[in-house]
Amino acid sequence: MQIISQVFQEISPADFFYRNKEIAGFSNPARAIFSAIRELIENSLDATEPFGILPDIYIRLSSTGETEEEGFYTLRVEDNGSGIPSEYIPLAFCQFLFSSKYKLKQTRGTFGLGGTMTILYGQITTNKPVEVLSSTGDSKIYGYRLMIDIERNQPIILEKKVYENDGQWHGTIVEVNLEGDYSKAKPKVIEYLKQTAIANPYANIMFVDPKGRLYKFERTVSVLPPQPKETLPHPHGVDVETIYRIIRVTKCKTLLDFMQEHFHRVGRQIAKSFLEFAGFPEDTDPKRLKPEEIVKLVQAMKSFNGFLPPDASCLSPLGEEILKAGIMKELEPEFAAVTQRKPSAYSGHPFIVEVGVAYGGKVPVRSDNDITLYRFANKIPLVYDESGDVSWKVIKSIDWRRYNVEPGMPIAIIVHICSTKIPWKTVGKEMIADRPEISREILNGVREVARKLKVYLSRKEKVKREKERLSVFLRYLPKIAEFSAKLAREEKVPDIKNLLRRVRRFGEG
Ligand SMILES: Nc1ncnc2c1ncn2[C@@H]1O[C@H](COP(=O)(O)OP(=O)(O)O)[C@@H](O)[C@H]1O
Ligand SMILES: [Mg+2]
Incomplete structure (x- = not known):
């Protein structure tokens, strides 16, 4: 029997996400509008907060069709952020997996595709280029009209303009055309903005919808949470590839130096006892390790109990004060309590859980009488796929009557998880996987605030x-x-x- 010959082919990352739009959150017109707004806002927040800038973000969605029902829109997002150096603008927006955030510290974006996916989606639905205007605060503002060469994963520069910047403006303006269904997406978009305001009470956010309605979320605190520092990998979290990459660049001549130089919280004493545990002489040259020795080293790193837990300086939790301010501002509750749990880690990745509870005021009562849950990861609200999320599972596992809570009460639980590596279930970033270390922290946090709620309710x-x-x-x-x-x-x-x-x-x- 003759087997018909097969055709083998390689596709680019852009092509991959073109074919699999749904995994990045662009599955249908309503979801696409939501994800586009969300990704651009996240980029703006990432371009302000870590640079010590209080965010001012302006979003405008306008209908471009004859009627709104036609479903064509222009989305414009302006921020007062860091801006992007001119030479990187085309790559940042029109090349998948190009990012300034591939570092070991907490950021909102992590995959190098959110903004780019938005632009790709706009291009394949409207065939129009994206327009970007950006300045890093020097004497020039750069304007680009760009498209993506999807098959090659490369930017196509249609036009580049340079303007004088006398007012020292810094920031970025992105304008993209796309197909969508705003009327369907609207509840989620407004919910997303409201919750973004809860987790970012230091931001001014303005949104003008296609009907010209203005939604304004005003800043109520003018301090930013402490910014995260970049960190080294924790030995519990590394794999063979990480070790290879480090070996390629290391200047260390011995494993004793290597361990101290490249790993998080490994001092001389710990390095010594680890190498003894792993069965490697201290003066082994890391560049001479054989493949099977590298596997042995990694396995020993994973199983050695003597490493210190990761510290949390690479994280940027909100802190109790800011979290509470956010809750008070958007929910205006009768009662609120918050708590920040101590840093913890799963598989070598540090994380912190922050939990809040709010009762009464503007806290909504759900139609199914369940408790309202607001989920946040690295300060991003998660408004889809609640039932698949670890926090929902934890909330449902609690016997709420023990806390004097009855069905139908206006109660909201707020759960914020921050980590250098959120265990997302998909790249659409909507659900957090159930890691036992994380669910334990959530449970303890929820219990802590629930006890305070109980006291309030019984009084x-x-x-x-x-x-x-x-x-x-x-x-x-x-x-x-x-x-x-x-x-x-x-x-x-x-x-x-x-x-x-x-x-x-x-x-x-
Ligand atoms: N509003 C913005 N201001 C400054 N830089 C931006 C902005 N939007 C995007 N960028 C840059 O473009 C890069 C790619 O963005 P994106 O495709 O959304 O991926 P990610 O956010 O995961 O890095 C970012 O890492 C950032 O460096
Ligand atoms: Mg992004």
Whole structure:
């Protein structure tokens, strides 16, 4: 039998994401509009906060079709961020897997594809180029009109312009045309913006929708969370490829130096006892390790218990104050409590969990009477695929009656996880996988704030009961006094004012 010969072919990263749009969050027109807005906002936040700039972000979505139903839009996002050096603008926006964020520290973007995917989607639905205007704050502003050569994963520069920058403006403006369904996406977009405002209360965010409605989220704190520092890999988190890459660039002549130089929190003493544990002489030249020795080294790194846990300087949690400010600003609750858990790690990746609870005020009641859950990862709100997320699983595992919580109460739980490596389930970044180390921290955090909520709710219940009691007295006591006066054939009805005052005082106490 003759087997028909097969054709083998290689595709570029751009082509791969062109064929698999759904895994990057562009599965249908509604989702595409949502993801486009989200990715550009994330890039703007990443271009401001880490540079110590309080974010001012302006987003405008306008209809370009004859009617809104036609589903063609222009999306414009402006920020006051770091800007991008001119020579990198085409690559940053029109080459997949090109990023300034492939570093070991916390950022929102991590894959080098969010913004680029937005532009690709715009291009394949409208055949129009993206327009970018950017300045790093020097004397020039650069303007580009760009498209993506999808098969080659390369930018095509249609036009480049240079303008004078006298006002020292820095920032980036991106304008992209795309097909979408805003009317369907609207609830999620507004929810996303509101939650972004909760996690980033130091940002000014303005959004103008296709009908010209303005949504304004104003800054209420003018401090930024401490910025993350770049870190070295933790020995528990490395694999063979990482070791190869380090060996290629290392200047260390011995494994003893190598361990201390390239790994997170490994000092001389720890390096010594590790090498003894792993069975390598201290003066082994790392460049001479054989392939099977590298595997042995990696395995020993994973199983050695003597390494210090990763520290959290590469992370940028919100901190209790900012988180609480965000909650107060957007939810205006009657009661709120927050907590920040101590840094922890899974597979050598450090993470911190922050949890908040809010009761009453603008906290919504869900139609299914469940608790409202706001999920955040590296300060990004996650508004899709809740049921697949680790935080949802944790919330559902709790017996809420133990905390005096009843179905239908206006209660929101806020869970923020920050890490150098969020264990995403997909590159669309909507669901966090269930790692036991992470779910344990979430559970403990939720319990901590739930206990505070319990105290508040039982005090509230007591006050309510006392009030009811008082109102019963108020209603009947005058009648009883009158009646007993009649019974006793007294002319004068006894004065109950004093009595009532005493009851009232007790009710307040
Ligand atoms: N608004 C912006 N301001 C400054 N730099 C930006 C902006 N948007 C994108 N960039 C640059 O373009 C790169 C690629 O962006 P993107 O495709 O979204 O991937 P990622 O955000 O994962 O790095 C970023 O790493 C960043 O360096
Ligand atoms: Mg991005």
